[in-house]
Amino acid sequence: MSKVKIFQPVEQKKREAAAAPATDSGAFHAVVDSRRSVRVYADDPIPTEVMDACLDAALKAPNSSNLQAWEMHHVVDPKKKAALVEACLSQPAAGTAAELVVFVGRPDLWKRNNDWMLQALNRLDNAPKSALQYYKKITPLAYDQGWMGWRTPFKWAITRWRGLSRPYPREPIGKWGMRMWVHKSTSLACAHYMLAMRAHGFDTCPMEGMDSARVKNILSLPRQAVITMVISAGKRAEGGVYGERMRFDSSHFIHRH
Ligand SMILES: Cc1cc2nc3c(=O)[nH]c(=O)nc-3n(C[C@H](O)[C@H](O)[C@H](O)COP(=O)(O)O)c2cc1C
Structure with missing residues (x-):
């Protein structure tokens, strides 16, 4: 594992900030602050190019x-x-x-996508060795739970044993762990999509109040697929936002250690 670059300590010296693209924090916070879950929409359609741009933004979410x-x-x-x-x-x-867009996690497709990643890296003129190493050695260790999850008890035991003496990555373990694993990344895609919609002047509502088995049936998805959320979108109608935004005091949630 120590050969993979992302797990190697960086040299202890003064580091200057690199140039990064300029951003508009005011515009970002205007989007965040005006996003509300909308329960009733007006009849206005969403232009195709807006749908495309927002789905594209979803695909740019960070993911495991x-x-x-x-x-x-x-x-x-x-x-x-x-x-x-x-x-x-x-x-x-x-x-x-x-x-309506259904955001779906596909724990069953990690291996296919891992192969795609290796193919993409191999197409590069000088693919970083550590990246190849990561997708050849580390990801199978982390995500392969074995047929019918047979590796699960072994992973669980090895993780706990190794974790006694040094930091050791503990999750995901087993089929349920893999479901959680996809939910995390897919939820970030959901957030990107909803904020992008708002940035384009449209509104959204994330929904887990749904029958996931029926949703999978409608979309002809396999058993292993997990429905993270259904997200509706449109222009908010008069009265479509149910009341002021309510949040508990931030002191309950933001902890500094
Ligand atoms: C995972 C998730 C599931 C949700 N499911 C529903 C839902 O089924 N129906 C609904 O009207 N709102 C749903 N919501 C919206 C929340 O009720 C809403 O985000 C919360 O009340 C805060 O309001 P705000 O989004 O306007 O800030 C869901 C939100 C999330 C993140």
Whole structure:
């Protein structure tokens, strides 16, 4: 593991900040502050180019090992859309929406994507050795749970034993661990998508109030796929935001150690 660059300590010397693209923090906070979960939308459609830009923003979310074990299912077929609204328990946030996208985690596809990553690296003229090493050695150790999860008890035992004497990466372990693993990255894609929508002047509502088995059925997804959220989008209607934003005092949640 020590051969992989991201796990190597950097030289202890003074480091200057590198040039990074300029950003507009005011614009960013305006987007964050004005994003609200919208339960009733106006009839306005969302232009295709906005949908494309926001889905593209979702794909730029940070994700574990850059394995992109996610899918975004934009449901446009009217029959499927009606079925999806029903699977979302006929919530107005789904029923009145211009667009519905299902964010799906695909723990079953980590190996395919790992192979894609190795192929992409091998196409580079000078692929970093540590990156190749990472996708050949580390990711299989981390994500391969074995057929029917047979590695799970061994991973669990090895992790605990090795972790006694040194820092050792503990998760993901087993099929449930892999589900959690995809939920983390897919949730970040959801956040990117919702903020991008707001930046384009549209609104969203994330929904886990839905029947995930039915949603998977509508999208013909395999058993191993996990539904992270369904996100509706459109222009907020008058009264479509249910009240002021409520948050508990930040002192409960932000801890400094
Ligand atoms: C994982 C998740 C699931 C949610 N599910 C629903 C839902 O099924 N229906 C709904 O109306 N809102 C849903 N919400 C929206 C939350 O209720 C909302 O984010 C919260 O009340 C805070 O309001 P705000 O988003 O306007 O800041 C969900 C949010 C998240 C993150």
